[in-house]
Structures are given as C-alpha cells and as structure tokens.
Amino acid sequence: MKSYRGVFLDLDGTLFKGNEVIPGAVEFVNRLEDEGIPFLYLTNNSSRTPEQVAEKLRGFGYPAEPEQVVTTALAAAAWLKEEMNSPAVYVIGEEGLIRAVEEAGCRIVDEDPEAVVVGLDRQFTYEKMKKACLAIRAGARFIGTNADRALPTEEGFLPGSGSLSMAIAASTGVSPFFIGKPEAVIMRYALKTLGTKAEETLVVGDNLDTDILAGIRGGMDTLLVLTGVSTEEDLEKTDIRPTYVVRQLADWSLQQI
Known part of the structure; x- marks a missing residue:
C-alpha cells in the first residue's frame, strides 16, 4: 500500500449526509491528525466562508480550522488574482x-x-x-x-x-x-495550499464525476467511498477508475495510509 503525505477530503456524502455523520468518518480524520498526515477539506460550495465550513465540521465532531478548508470561492478568487x-x-x-x-x-x-x-x-x-x-x-x-x-x-x-x-x-x-471539481484548477490551488505534490496526495470522495475525476485530472490517486452519490453499479458503467474503492471509510482505516 502506497504511503501518502497529504489527503484531500470531500464533505457531503463522504463525511456527512445532511445532518448525520457517516459512521467511521470522524475516526478516519482523527487518525490522519494523530499520524501527522496533513489534510484539507475540499468543497464545491462557494456560499460559505472557510470559518463557517470549519464551524459546521466541528459541530459534527471533526477537527477543523478555517485554514484547512478549500472552497471554490477561494480557488476562484486566487485564479482571478493570479491570472487577471x-x-x-x-x-x-x-x-x-x-x-x-x-x-x-x-x-x-x-x-x-x-x-x-x-x-x-x-x-x-x-x-x-x-x-x-x-x-x-x-x-x-x-x-x-x-x-x-x-x-x-x-x-x-x-x-x-x-x-x-x-x-x-x-x-x-x-x-x-x-474552477471547482472535477476541474484541475481547484486541485492545483489545494496542492499549493497543502504544500504537497500530486503524486503523494490522496483524494477521498463519494462522487465519480466530481471528486474522483478531479483527482485523476490533477494527477493524484483517488479513494472512492460508497457512502454518497456513486454506487457499485455506477463503477460498472463508467471509464472513470478510482485507485481504491471502499464501502465506507471505516474499512480503509484498517489499512496503512
């Protein structure tokens, strides 16, 4: 099993559904923190500030600070500054x-x-x-x-x-x-923010068409969790191939990251 120096985490469908925490997800993120593996929360939602996203995540029991949150708003603003x-x-x-x-x-x-x-x-x-x-x-x-x-x-x-x-x-x-997933723009911004290289970063998400495709386009390995949008049936009908697939993050926690 390959070791990773950084992890990007999708939110809805991966860490929570509506107002419910997905079983095993908090333990997974806590394990990343305990082992000193840097991670960022990546969301396509542009409406909330990083402070608001972090507050919501803490309410679910996740360790989260604003600087660990990457939104499409932040990535779009960075693109405007750098490119225009x-x-x-x-x-x-x-x-x-x-x-x-x-x-x-x-x-x-x-x-x-x-x-x-x-x-x-x-x-x-x-x-x-x-x-x-x-x-x-x-x-x-x-x-x-x-x-x-x-x-x-x-x-x-x-x-x-x-x-x-x-x-x-x-x-x-x-x-x-x-700017946002599945485009590579947000992934480049996230890599720059985390300070890791694409080949040493793992993208974790529940959606083949956004999270997993974004990771592939960004040159990163991907972990699909079957707790949200995409299903095993979807895997059979698509050319988008995640590096790993688990039913839930609790299954992955048994493996060495």
Missing part, C-alpha cells in the same frame, strides 16, 4: 464568494466589469442575470465556481451553482470557465 491581476468583478454569489473575491484584491462592481463570477446564489434574479449577460457580451471573462447543476438537500435536489451559469451561457452563447 485582481480585476474589477461582477459577482453573482453569497457571502463566501463575495468575501473571497474582495480579499483577493478585486473590486466588486455593478457596471463594466472585466470578469463575471457566478456561484451559488439563492437570491438570484432576472436583474442579476441581465447584468451578467450584458457584461459577458461586452467582453467580460465568464467564470463559474463549479458546474454542479443540482444541489442535494434534505428537501431534495435543488438548483445548483452550475444551473445559474448554464442559464447565462444559454443567453450569451459563451461557456463559463469552471
């Missing part, structure tokens, strides 16, 4: 995205932006869509935090961030540049 020199930005999103963009030195504007960034926004309106479309048609770069079209909740599947981006894409004819 902190441009003027029109933001469709919530607190997590707005704060990350501001802290990256970008100026948030309503008119004449150089970039339009779209994340989850539960106050999305026609007016916001109109401003985004006009700016993109005028030449603004179109950035989407992630392509998830559905958001799993206790109510059922609600519209995700990707559905808002796709609505804007349908109107403008311009495809967004996505």
Whole structure:
C-alpha cells in the first residue's frame, strides 16, 4: 500500500449526509491528525466562508480550522488574482464568494466589469442575470465556481451553482470557465495550499464525476467511498477508475495510509 503525505477530503456524502455523520468518518480524520498526515477539506460550495465550513465540521465532531478548508470561492478568487491581476468583478454569489473575491484584491462592481463570477446564489434574479449577460457580451471573462447543476438537500435536489451559469451561457452563447471539481484548477490551488505534490496526495470522495475525476485530472490517486452519490453499479458503467474503492471509510482505516 502506497504511503501518502497529504489527503484531500470531500464533505457531503463522504463525511456527512445532511445532518448525520457517516459512521467511521470522524475516526478516519482523527487518525490522519494523530499520524501527522496533513489534510484539507475540499468543497464545491462557494456560499460559505472557510470559518463557517470549519464551524459546521466541528459541530459534527471533526477537527477543523478555517485554514484547512478549500472552497471554490477561494480557488476562484486566487485564479482571478493570479491570472487577471485582481480585476474589477461582477459577482453573482453569497457571502463566501463575495468575501473571497474582495480579499483577493478585486473590486466588486455593478457596471463594466472585466470578469463575471457566478456561484451559488439563492437570491438570484432576472436583474442579476441581465447584468451578467450584458457584461459577458461586452467582453467580460465568464467564470463559474463549479458546474454542479443540482444541489442535494434534505428537501431534495435543488438548483445548483452550475444551473445559474448554464442559464447565462444559454443567453450569451459563451461557456463559463469552471474552477471547482472535477476541474484541475481547484486541485492545483489545494496542492499549493497543502504544500504537497500530486503524486503523494490522496483524494477521498463519494462522487465519480466530481471528486474522483478531479483527482485523476490533477494527477493524484483517488479513494472512492460508497457512502454518497456513486454506487457499485455506477463503477460498472463508467471509464472513470478510482485507485481504491471502499464501502465506507471505516474499512480503509484498517489499512496503512
């Protein structure tokens, strides 16, 4: 069994489901901490700040500090700073995205932006869509935090961030540049944050199409846990091949990381 110097952990479906902790997951993360293996929590959710995500995880019993949380908002903001020199930005999103963009030195504007960034926004309106479309048609770069079209909740599947981006894409004819899983952009940001190399980092997640594909695209080994979205039947129907598969993280805890 290969040894790893760092681990990236997905959240929903891997560590918890709704308001319930997945059995064995807290023990798995505690083992990482006890053995001194650095880890980060990776989420496609752009609406929450790292502090809010860490607080939620601590409420479930996980060891979590804000600096251990990587969101699509943070990765998008870093991309704007590095690739566009902190441009003027029109933001469709919530607190997590707005704060990350501001802290990256970008100026948030309503008119004449150089970039339009779209994340989850539960106050999305026609007016916001109109401003985004006009700016993109005028030449603004179109950035989407992630392509998830559905958001799993206790109510059922609600519209995700990707559905808002796709609505804007349908109107403008311009495809967004996505940051979050399964794209490699967020994985490069996470590797830089953790300070490990791709070949020595393990990606743990429950979704073949996001977590596992992101790890593969980022050049990392992957561990699929069958506690969330993807099933054994899905494995038989896809070309996406995780490095390891376990029914739950408790099974992996018996092995040497």
